[in-house]
Amino acid sequence: MIDFGYGISPSSAINLDKFDRTRFEELAREEPDVLKCMACGSCAASCPTAGHSDMNLRRVILLLGRGREDEVLRMVSHCMLCGKCLIVCPRGINTRHLILSVTKIYQKK
Amino acid sequence: MKDRFISGYNDFVLPFVIGMSFILIYLVIGIIRVIIQLPAADRKKFFLSLINPKLWVINLKDIICDVLLHTKIWKRKPLLGYMHSSIAFGWFMLIVLGHIETWLFVPDRLSTFYYPVFFRFFVMETDHTLKGSFFFFLMDFFLLVVLSGVFLAMFKRIRSMMFGMRRTTRNQIPDRLAMYCLWAIFPVRLLAESFTAGIAGGSFLTRPMYWLFSNFLTNTYHILPTWWAYSTLLGTFFVLLPFTRYMHIPTEAFLIVLRNAGIKVSHPRKGYSIAQIYSCSNCGMCIDACPMMGQKKNLRFATVYFNRLLRRRNWARCEESADKCLMCGKCVAVCPVGVDSCNIKRSLRGLRAAPAPADYSYFTSYSLPEGVENSQEKVLYYAGCMTQLTPVISKAVAAVLDHAGVDWSFMDRDGGICCGRPLILAGRDERAQEMIRRNTELIRQSGATTLLLSCPICYKVFRENYDLKGIRIVHYTEYFDELVRLGRITLRNSGEKIVYHDPCELGRGCKVYRQPRRVLSAAGELVEAEKHHDESICCGGSLGSLTLSYEDRKDITLKALDNLMYASPERIVTACPLCLKTFSPYSPRKVSDFAEVVAQNMN
């Protein structure tokens, strides 16, 4: 290929077939709310841990949907369960219970 | 009055003796089990309370008021109160009088424990002693009292609406059997005593019945069968007792003694909690009280059913109920027995919670805003997570404090750690300890002497779970009330019609009712909601519930708003950031925070 001095980056699309989604499906069964998230980020913006820890509920939900479970448990371990995200979520997602369920389901080996 | 039989015995007493022995043994074992299961510190408290004469007086008073006279039900629903106290107090008096009679007339039989119960069968009248007729009168009188209660109870089953209760509890088979026994015991006793009245004497009830029956029945033939029936009913009732709601009759007194000893729930199904759930009389008052019951599908989450499921150790369904509950505390406030169901549910949540490793090491990165540390400022204001979401409140608080010239600083101006109450409500008490530790450090560091709070949720946890000796913990409703009374702020009355919503955690949780009302009535024309103070309805936003859906919450919010609109106010005022947030989108009138109203009406 001719080098034009710039290139097209490889596709960042995620191949969902490559990930094991069984746990996410289990989570979605227990907590159908998780599918309603529109990744607006209100939860992360209002979170009192923001700037002090890497807890970010929006990111947690996105990562789980992509089967990236590795970081998630560490992130939710910082949550104070304060409920601010519950109050601000425009989709009415029961975020606190979602966080509890994430811990429960993803902890199982 | 003298003995009719030398032996002082007849076979018919057997069912009663068996039933009574069974229940006594059962109770003794139960009480020992509860005491063994108490944590060591509580057990010590319990034994110490038994040698404290002051507590004896309180226990006695509580037992008479709650167990015998049911004063709490009287206050709420007089007819229902009469029903309960007539049966309980009437029955108690029948037992006491039976013993007095035995003691007076045949003292050597006092040690035979069935004798006073069947007194009328075992004695015969010698001459008409004045004393005898006095007791006959009393016995007939109290029997009549009990019978009136029993008839009301039967009637209540049929028309529970008449008593102002929309729903009564669904009964189960053992409950029902025991209930029929209870209904039958006293009419049968009346029959038995009436047939015997010719021999043992009687009064205004039993004597006329005796004469009436003698017109068409041979009374003597009916004496034994009716006494057999009476004894069998009593025996059956006692054997059924542990498996029914009527277990509350013997356990409630024990619960009162434990409660007055200062014992708290520590395990949902052990020790103190056993006394709690067995003392639930299934009266059903908690059903109408619960804000979730607006929707029929939530009926099964009512506290009464939770207690019942817990007795049967149906953990899965108990957990579901416990997770649903808003922890608003209303069912506890209305419960005539005082079943502390919120704390039982909380400890159940803790017990059933999946282990969740928490990592709060990042807490060290939170600090006080610049200038606060080691300052000479006295008042430290902690807004808390919820007030951070409603800056209108913290701004109003700041305006009032500045206006009054208070020397204050803002602890979490640049963000802060949660107070820990939401975790405690979720039953994760140990996790909350880390927050408590770090916040305590920060507060101590500031050198403040007063901690001011604007969120009742924080207020409760700072009062109950923090060790801040030497620092005054105060909610802004109390603090502003003080400022007004000291003349540091003066208010003008806008004449606006305002209604005050009692936030659950502030009202039922911390018993603050007077101060916000006193301030608000200086700022406007204060009216009351239909249900207020202890009976105020949760806004629906409570962090207490873990699983209640958005839609169900909305339903509760609308109901609470309806309640607040009772006296057609122009403005709704609350003193909780979460209430403000919850009400605002749905309210037909402007919803304001307490601090806003004060700030707007300051001179």
Ligand code: SF4
């Ligand atoms: S509940 Fe957890 S994730 Fe939500 S705002 Fe509070 S700390 Fe952040």
Ligand code: SF4
């Ligand atoms: S606020 Fe709600 S919708 Fe928005 S990202 Fe968070 S969870 Fe998703």
Ligand code: SF4
């Ligand atoms: S919990 Fe209290 S109010 Fe509810 S049924 Fe039991 S005794 Fe009655």
Ligand code: SF4
């Ligand atoms: S605490 Fe409130 S929501 Fe929970 S059961 Fe009692 S009344 Fe219902």
Ligand code: SF4
């Ligand atoms: S938001 Fe206020 S009223 Fe509602 S549950 Fe919480 S403290 Fe109670």
